[in-house]
Amino acid sequence: MxxxxxxxxxxxxxxxxxxxxxxxxxxxxxxxxxxxxxxxxxxxxxxxxxxxxxxxxxxxxxxxxxxxxxxxxxxxxxxxxxxxxxxxxxxxxxxxHTHSREEDKYIRSPKDVTDILMEKIRYYNQEHFIVLYLTTKNMVIEEKTLFIGSLNTSIVHPREIFREAVKRSAAAFVCVHNHPSGDPTPSEEDIEVTKRLRECGDLIGVDFLDHIIIGDGKYVSLKEMNYI
CATH class of the missing domain: 1.10.150 (DNA polymerase; domain 1)
Structure with missing residues (x-):
């Protein structure tokens, strides 16, 4: 008692x-x-x-x-x-805390992305690599988690990302992942992954619009940092 x-x-x-x-x-x-x-x-x-x-x-x-x-x-x-x-x-x-209405799922800025994903992934204990596949008008076709774990160039395979893009007839995509530490500052691996995806996107003809890293209530856009 x-x-x-x-x-x-x-x-x-x-x-x-x-x-x-x-x-x-x-x-x-x-x-x-x-x-x-x-x-x-x-x-x-x-x-x-x-x-x-x-x-x-x-x-x-x-x-x-x-x-x-x-x-x-x-x-x-x-x-x-x-x-x-x-x-x-x-x-x-x-x-x-996530947007479910189709009319809200247009990507015009990094904030549009974080409005969709910030509350969903900011507290994850592992890194989750998520891709938003978009139409020619930047409407989200699908949100897909492709990789989970410590992200590096051996885990994040461009072929998986672009295979899904082709399957959905996507015109563009945005990559998003979280930093469990809460600090969204990009690592060297984050930058290297971004460069590889940019090169593949240019080659295949699917627009790689941004790579956004989400921390605890904060985010960083690698496009705004001129890596894309």
Missing amino acids: TGELLIREMHDSDKPRERLINYGPDKLTNQELLAILINTGNRNESSISLASKILKNLQSIRELRDVTYEELTAINGIGKAKAITILAFIELAVRM
Whole structure:
């Protein structure tokens, strides 16, 4: 038995659900919001106590997006249904930060790219190399993750990128990858990969518009740095 009150023992005005109704969701703590998702505790612990257990090992709330089903269900009191609810909510929150409407998916500047991908990949623990394939009017045909891992010239194969471009009859493409460190400064490998893709694009006749590196809320355009 913990020293914390169970939800049923709280005064109505102190319960997370009632606080949300009375004051709005923005007034609730992360713990209270997560407790609402958890819904019920068990005989010994409240949903607030279970929420606290989930959050206690996180450096910040953004790390919640990396929590796995196995990690959640390892917590006594978090079963299959609660874990699924939490993971579904996390994924929904991620999708809300990405643009899904076709009319929004036109690439006219680096910011258009980061509007689509910043919130999706900025917190990844591994580098993800993503290609946006475009029409002649720079509308996104498809967003495709081609490589995952520490990027270098042996991993990023131009043939894979251009094979996908031909398959989709793409007129142009933009490459994007994240730096898990949060610092988007391009490495020598990033620059070398960019130069190779530029040369291949010139040869094949598919426009390589930009290579954008995403950090923690920041980005760098290698086109703006004159590498393309």
